[in-house]
Amino acid sequence: MASSYDTLKVVGTRPIRPDGVDKVIGRAAFGADMVMPGMLWGKVKRSPHAHARIKSINADKALKLPGVKAVVTAADFPSIPSEEAFVGEGPMNFRDLSRNCMAQDKALYDGHAVAAVAATSSAIAEEALDLIEVEYEVLPHVIDVEAAMADDAPLLHDDLFTQGVEPKPTRPSNIAKKIGFNKGDIAAGFKEAEVVIERRYTTQPVHQGYIEPHACVVSVATDGQCTIFSSSQGQFMVRAYCAKLLGTDIANIRAIPSEIGGGFGGKTLVYLEPLALALSKKAGRPVKMVMNREEVFRGTGPTSGGVIEVKLGAKRDGHIVAAQLVLKYQAGAFPGSPVGPGCMCGFAMYDLPNVSITGYDVVSNRPKVAAYRAPGAPISSFGVESCLDELARELRIDPLKLRELNAAKDGTKTAHGPTFVNVGYVQTLEAAKNHPHMQQKLGPNQGRGIASGFWFNIGGESSAGCFINEDGTATIVEGCPDIGGSRAGMAMMAAEVLGIPYDRVRPVVGDTASVGFNFLTGGSRVTFATGMAVTQAAEKVVVELKRRAAMIWDISPDAVEWKDGMAVPAGANAGNFDPLSLADIALKAGRTGGPISAEVSINAQGAGPGFATHICDVEVDPETGRVKILRYTAVQDVGRAIHPAYVEGQIQGGVAQGIGWALNEEYIYDRNGRLDNPGFLDYRIPVASDMPMLETVMVEVPNPRHPFGAKGVGEVPIVPPMAAVANAIADAVGTRMRDLPMSPPKLRAALDEQNPPRMAAE
Amino acid sequence: MSKHHVTTTINGEPMEYLCEAQQTMLDVLRDELGLTGSKEGCSSGDCGACTIIVDGNITCSCLMLGVEAEGRKIETIEGIAQGDRLHPVQQKFLEHAALQCGFCTPGFIVAAKALLDTTLNPTEEEARYWLAGNLCRCTGYDKIIRAVLDAAAVMRAEAGR
Ligand code: FES
Numbered sequence: 001m002a003s004s005y006d007t008l009k010v011v012g013t014r015p016i017r018p019d020g021v022d023k024v025i026g027r028a029a030f031g032a033d034m035v036m037p038g039m040l041w042g043k044v045k046r047s048p049h050a051h052a053r054i055k056s057i058n059a060d061k062a063l064k065l066p067g068v069k070a071v072v073t074a075a076d077f078p079s080i081p082s083e084e085a086f087v088g089e090g091p092m093n094f095r096d097l098s099r100n101c102m103a104q105d106k107a108l109y110d111g112h113a114v115a116a117v118a119a120t121s122s123a124i125a126e127e128a129l130d131l132i133e134v135e136y137e138v139l140p141h142v143i144d145v146e147a148a149m150a151d152d153a154p155l156l157h158d159d160l161f162t163q164g165v166e167p168k169p170t171r172p173s174n175i176a177k178k179i180g181f182n183k184g185d186i187a188a189g190f191k192e193a194e195v196v197i198e199r200r201y202t203t204q205p206v207h208q209g210y211i212e213p214h215a216c217v218v219s220v221a222t223d224g225q226c227t228i229f230s231s232s233q234g235q236f237m238v239r240a241y242c243a244k245l246l247g248t249d250i251a252n253i254r255a256i257p258s259e260i261g262g263g264f265g266g267k268t269l270v271y272l273e274p275l276a277l278a279l280s281k282k283a284g285r286p287v288k289m290v291m292n293r294e295e296v297f298r299g300t301g302p303t304s305g306g307v308i309e310v311k312l313g314a315k316r317d318g319h320i321v322a323a324q325l326v327l328k329y330q331a332g333a334f335p336g337s338p339v340g341p342g343c344m345c346g347f348a349m350y351d352l353p354n355v356s357i358t359g360y361d362v363v364s365n366r367p368k369v370a371a372y373r374a375p376g377a378p379i380s381s382f383g384v385e386s387c388l389d390e391l392a393r394e395l396r397i398d399p400l401k402l403r404e405l406n407a408a409k410d411g412t413k414t415a416h417g418p419t420f421v422n423v424g425y426v427q428t429l430e431a432a433k434n435h436p437h438m439q440q441k442l443g444p445n446q447g448r449g450i451a452s453g454f455w456f457n458i459g460g461e462s463s464a465g466c467f468i469n470e471d472g473t474a475t476i477v478e479g480c481p482d483i484g485g486s487r488a489g490m491a492m493m494a495a496e497v498l499g500i501p502y503d504r505v506r507p508v509v510g511d512t513a514s515v516g517f518n519f520l521t522g523g524s525r526v527t528f529a530t531g532m533a534v535t536q537a538a539e540k541v542v543v544e545l546k547r548r549a550a551m552i553w554d555i556s557p558d559a560v561e562w563k564d565g566m567a568v569p570a571g572a573n574a575g576n577f578d579p580l581s582l583a584d585i586a587l588k589a590g591r592t593g594g595p596i597s598a599e600v601s602i603n604a605q606g607a608g609p610g611f612a613t614h615i616c617d618v619e620v621d622p623e624t625g626r627v628k629i630l631r632y633t634a635v636q637d638v639g640r641a642i643h644p645a646y647v648e649g650q651i652q653g654g655v656a657q658g659i660g661w662a663l664n665e666e667y668i669y670d671r672n673g674r675l676d677n678p679g680f681l682d683y684r685i686p687v688a689s690d691m692p693m694l695e696t697v698m699v700e701v702p703n704p705r706h707p708f709g710a711k712g713v714g715e716v717p718i719v720p721p722m723a724a725v726a727n728a729i730a731d732a733v734g735t736r737m738r739d740l741p742m743s744p745p746k747l748r749a750a751l752d753e754q755n756p757p758r759m760a761a762e
Numbered sequence: 763m764s765k766h767h768v769t770t771t772i773n774g775e776p777m778e779y780l781c782e783a784q785q786t787m788l789d790v791l792r793d794e795l796g797l798t799g800s801k802e803g804c805s806s807g808d809c810g811a812c813t814i815i816v817d818g819n820i821t822c823s824c825l826m827l828g829v830e831a832e833g834r835k836i837e838t839i840e841g842i843a844q845g846d847r848l849h850p851v852q853q854k855f856l857e858h859a860a861l862q863c864g865f866c867t868p869g870f871i872v873a874a875k876a877l878l879d880t881t882l883n884p885t886e887e888e889a890r891y892w893l894a895g896n897l898c899r900c901t902g903y904d905k906i907i908r909a910v911l912d913a914a915a916v917m918r919a920e921a922g923r
């Protein structure tokens with residue numbers, strides 16, 4: 001409990017991360033940095049068509065090319081029945097994942113893998129790709145989400161029937177699922193309302209944009225034992241998916257996590273590993289595969305684009321009495337968009353009496369979507385938080401005030417069911433209101449917008465070990481890939497419990513054979529759940545250390561206290577002994593019962609909810625339609641910041657991604673359904689000169705379920721920015737942008753529509 | 763395919779290697795010389811993860827051919843620290859938590875070092891534009907810019923002494 005760590009020495013400080021030096025000198029090993037002896041290079045052949053039947057694949061010519069050792073297609077993978085998978089983040093089906101990794105019968109999007117080749121060099125593998133002959137029958141395709149929902153749309157899957165509608169449909173559809181959440185009486189709510197506004201918003205798919213492309217090196221031995229070294233958000237996730245897709249036992253796979261060069265949800269599933277394993281098995285040699293950037297854009301999952309229809313009814317005093325939301329999310333080629341969380345997060349910041357939420361999960365000829373930071377929430381929140389701003393203007397109420405009036409608090413019952421506890425939302429509004437940012441003067445064409453966001457945060461299964469070394473230092477082994485400094489947090493929590501300096505604790509992220517099961521890095525769960533496992537392991541060690549001290553002193557363990565890294569007698573009655581340091585006890589461990597260590601496996605519950613409120617100032621250039629971000633302040637309830645610098649970093653990173661989503665980023669398809677901008681030149685993510693400094697305000701409403709009060713922090717910061725920017729633009733120039741991205745040509749056109757340019761002749 | 767023989771200097775060491783005509787400098791560094799500190803994020807000159815310094819100029823090694831290194835002086839991330847003494851940019855990246863995943867970090871450090879080789883007084887805006895060719899998806903650049911400006915301050919103080 002939080003109370004036993006009232007005076008913190010390590011938690012809340014900003015030490016240098018343990019893996020830092022390797023990363024600033026170029027020594028850290030990421031996915032593409034590993035080699036295995038005798039390895040081959042694998043490459044993927046991808047469909048150039050958005051939708052096509054694969055009539056035949058002929059690899060004869062490729063296999064004749066000197067240096068080519070193996071070619072695999074869908075025929076080399078077991079056929080897997082439809083089965084829900086609870087392995088990664090968000091909904092997944094093993095059969096769909098298998099078909100996403102390697103197209104079976106049909107290619108469903110531009111960039112869908114249809115074959116893979118392994119050769120002695122990457123140049124030969126590349127050459128071999130052109131020699132693999134694939135005969136396609138090109139089919140009509142559909143890209144847009146609403147077009148895909150139409151009755152006469154080209155169908156991606158003959159066996160996909162809309163779930164969640166009664167009676168059960170008899171015709172297949174691209175609508176995989178319809179879901180709904182209701183609270184109160186929506187019709188009565190709108191009747192009661194004095195002001196009703198109804199708006200439609202759209203967002204485009206955006207890619208996580210991790211700078212490290214997917215990469216792995218694998219080996220399959222003749223006895224079937226596999227080693228996978230890869231960059232992912234979860235070595236246990238990689239192991240589970242690969243075992244299923246290859247049809248082997250989990251125990252046959254050892255998955256070793258590399259350092260990971262960003263993921264943001266995009267590395268919570270596999271693409272290359274199963275192909276590399278199949279190639280390695282066939283060729284009898286290790287295989288290395290690395291995607292290039294174009295493959296990352298065409299072949300891996302962005303998040304959904306969506307249509308967001310919002311209707312709000314309020315009293316003149318600002319109380320919202322009815323709220324309705326309809327969401328249509330693109331899932332890509334297979335079901336599984338984050339429309340569920342989108343539905344749940346949209347209104348979650350507010351205490352609303354009457355709510356109706358409907359969501360559609362829709363397939364179309366795009367890459368299967370993958371999780372992206374607070375999956376689903378930024379999309380629905382862009383609509384809801386923009387609409388709230390429109391409502392505030394209509395009611396002539398300050399937008400912050402409007403949020404305060406309707407804010408969710410402890411005890412608020414959400415539309416999706418749970419009743420909130422440990423809510424820090426009002427505190428974020430309060431901190432935003434009092435922030436000096438709100439007093440900054442705005443000039444011409446400048447405006448200020450605010451928006452809020454919610455994300456659940458999760459706990460889940462984590463294991464960790466704490467091993468005391470002979471010299472009194474400690475090793476922590478945990479199992480969640482460190483994507484942004486989490487190892488530092490683990491070492492800090494362990495050091496706090498053990499009472500020894502931070503740099504006497506060295507943490508490592510273990511492979512699947514070195515630590516108990518861990519769910520992946522995702523859902524903002526690592527510092528909370530894995531941190532809890534590490535803390536408990538260290539606490540178990542402390543119990544053991546006290547027992548050993550008691551043994552040395554020949555007193556009862558109850559009479560020993562652990563203080564500042566030392567065993568001391570608990571009061572005068574316990575006897576008079578000199579304190580024993582951790583190092584003293586460790587040195588004698590062999591004589592008091594052997595090595596001192598503890599391992600803990602838990603299913604952590606009680607992750608505190610994440611709330612954030614952002615303030616954004618923009619300046620619009622009316623000539624070009626370009627938006628410059630002048631100032632940005634992000635306020636967030638973080639529970640308690642273990643390593644504040646990395647908490648700030650999570651917030652700043654989420655904001656930057658949100659600004660890219662707001663202003664620039666989108667997937668652009670041509671008439672044939674081919675991706676037109678699969679590179680960082682045309683898919684433009686924010687660069688340093690696009691950004692101001694990003695002010696962060698950490699509100700701390702501690703989470704009583706975590707030993708140090710931590711809440712997840714990584715995801716909610718991407719939820720508010722799109723609406724914050726849109727609301728600021730509306731404030732600056734009076735133009736309401738309802739379609740993302742709010743790129744210069746679009747904003748320029750909207751401005752022209754608002755104030756038609758005068759003709760030269762006039 | 764016959765290979766080309768290249769004689770060059772990498773991180774102050776004379777170096778010879780064989781490479782194919784179409785091999786990029788980045789591929790040579792990573793695959794032939796085992797210098798995997800330079801990263802490949804795009805291979806099209808858009809991300810800066812592969813940044814090296816060639817005769818004093820920052821260069822995307824993915825846009826340079828291995829054979830072009832002939833007779834040049836190349837600096838890579840592996841040569842930025844002096845022995846066990848980190849360059850101030852490296853030290854400040856650590857202190858400011860200017861890396862999250864760390865994948866963009868080598869490119870940023872090389873580019874920032876080159877900036878500070880040209881001036882010890884960069885403004886925030888100059889630093890932002892100098893580094894605009896390096897993509898970071900994790901940090902939002904705030905801490906990176908602070909680290910670079912702080913490193914400049916440290917180097918100014920050192921130079922003044
Ligand atoms: S890899 Fe060279 S600029 Fe991206």
Ligand code: FES
Pocket residue numbers: 211261262860861862863864865866867897898899900901
């Ligand atoms: S730290 Fe991850 S891309 Fe910059």
